[in-house]
Amino acid sequence: MAEPMTLTIITPDAVVYNGFANFFVGRAVDGEFGILPNHAPMIIALDMAPLRVDSPDSTSHTFAIFGGFVEIEHNQVSIVTPNCELSSDIDIDRASRAKQRAEERLSKRTPDIDIERAEHALARSLLRLKVTKQI
Known part of the structure; x- marks a missing residue:
């Protein structure tokens, strides 16, 4: 080898x-x-x-x-x-809450919501949940 x-x-x-x-x-x-x-x-x-x-x-x-x-x-x-x-260092509860917040922001789509920032937050939280095998 x-x-x-x-x-x-x-x-x-x-x-x-x-x-x-x-x-x-x-x-x-x-x-x-x-x-x-x-x-x-x-x-x-x-x-x-x-x-x-x-x-x-x-x-x-x-x-x-x-x-x-x-x-x-x-x-x-x-x-x-x-x-x-x-x-092993990822806080699963925190990542889940971040995912939920981002999904709520994206579902409302009001003028004061930064869509790009919410999409990026959702992607980060999904990645954290994926590497911890939560999704």
Whole structure:
């Protein structure tokens, strides 16, 4: 088996993950992708979606990734994202309430409601619920 790649997930606030990976799968703006060790150099624009990382110790970690970029070069992978949350760190009740609020705003469609902001809030809450396997 190939040597695992080094994977680092970086947000403006912290290094969320820094370790080895045998495989990771996520969604780019143009579709899903999977990366194995020794992949050719590449830069990928990320969509807001789950990211699964399979570690050499046979554990998997699922993250909510809120956009950003992946850079792959010489078995080193860097993911730079505005926000990233490990599934076990997500507050399910809070995400459910955010989903409900966003759906209520979108159903009313009054002139004082920022539709784009409500749609984005709904997408964020749905992503959080998806990575925690609530939907």
